[in-house]
Amino acid sequence: MSNKVYKPKAISGFPEWLPEVRLVEQQWMDHIRRVFESYGYCNIETPSVEELDVLRAKGEVDKEIYVLERLHKDDDDESEARLAMHFDQTVPLARYTAQHFNDLVFPFKRYQMQRVWRGERPQLGRMREFYQCDIDVIGIDNLPLHFDAEMPAVIYEALEGLNIGRIQIKISNRKILLGLLESMDIKDMIAVTRSVDKLDKIGVDGVVQNLEVDGLSKDQIDTVMTLVQSKDLTSITPANEQMKEGLEELIFVMDQLKHLPEGAVVADLSIVRGLDYYTGTVYETNLLDIPEFTSSVCSGGRFDDLASSYINKHLPGVGISIGFSRLFDVLYQNGHIKTGAKSPADILVILPNKEQRALASETAQALRKRGLKVELYHAPQKLAKQLSYAEKKGISHVWFPPFDEGGKHEVKNLETKEQIEADPNTWTKDA
């Protein structure tokens, strides 16, 4: 045997958690899943990989894609499709929808909670492997605008229940800004939308400077900045049909969301999203209680035609994605996530001595049958050791089976130190 060890180290951008943190992460996921399902979204899971050609069907992707290959593959072998890790869940959804088109019921409402991979430089809130929790709805030929309002409603409920402080979902409609730019005959719309998108990060002056670089005239910049900072949607005069349509849609969506608390959802015309496939409504979400983290933790929007690269149908959709790992990591690093137990167990059953091993095991089993999570201590070690084990793991109760034939069961609450006689067939935690 060699004593040479490969010293393990974390791989940057590929997070992993200790059990007590993972426990919280799982609770979050359970909660989000419950909310999604309460609105009737069904779950699907797609493979971690897609064919590289599928990922690139919409043209070149500027994201860094991880490619998967076999170590012993034949270099000349062209018979194998090149596989790549998916970088989001929207492209896999499009492929899935096209592929199973005849077996799906439309509007197709699905949620997906999986890891995705992007080869970007890691930073706080930016990883190379991370979870996203997506909900999307896809219709055939048309999809009611009401779904555009359902997205933020579902998301607000999901995030609100996580106890992460105040969140704000910002909504806009790309048709508004794009309509205006078109009316002004501006060529490089993508550059302009990217500049505008940075408003809350670099401020008005920063955006103005960027727009100058983008080649806009003073008047054009004034017009754009005035629109983008407008608070009152009804006061805006549309410059063309597209802009008018966008305004009407946005006003409709906001109207549908009146039931949410003040400030939970706001219209913000500076939200346009980078280049992406969004064509109408767009969403971004900020953590108001962590102002130093300005990036969105939950984004999405409407796309006119999701799957045209994979099927000859017109399939409009609207969707939104919680950047789960980003959200979790940012809150954790900022000390907003309190971890508790290092174990899911409610009870540690003590092993009193070797003679009572069978009884201890039966006791644990009786408690488990009643829905409790129970760990049994297997080594016949001194009680101090067994108790301190329960304490370190954060298990709240310790169960003492009888030490001798005919003795009584006892259970101890480690927080209150209270120890009482109890029957494993009737005892409950809250009693």
Added chain:
RNA sequence: GCGGCUGUAGCUCAGUGGUAGAGCCCUCGGUUGUGGUCCGAGUUGUCGCGGGUUCGAACCCCGUCAGCCGCCCCA
């Protein structure tokens, strides 16, 4: 992909040319059926890696890799 900063024990760090340290964590003990405190003992290191300068390098120089932050982009 570009720019800045940083690499010493599992963690946080001290050590600026002369035999590698502290605190925390961890393990054991402080006797026989009850933890968290306290006391005692103990384990833990290619000083990121490679080269150079020097009698001598964790320390100075060069390179390299890794990490963090910012940019780009985005969840």
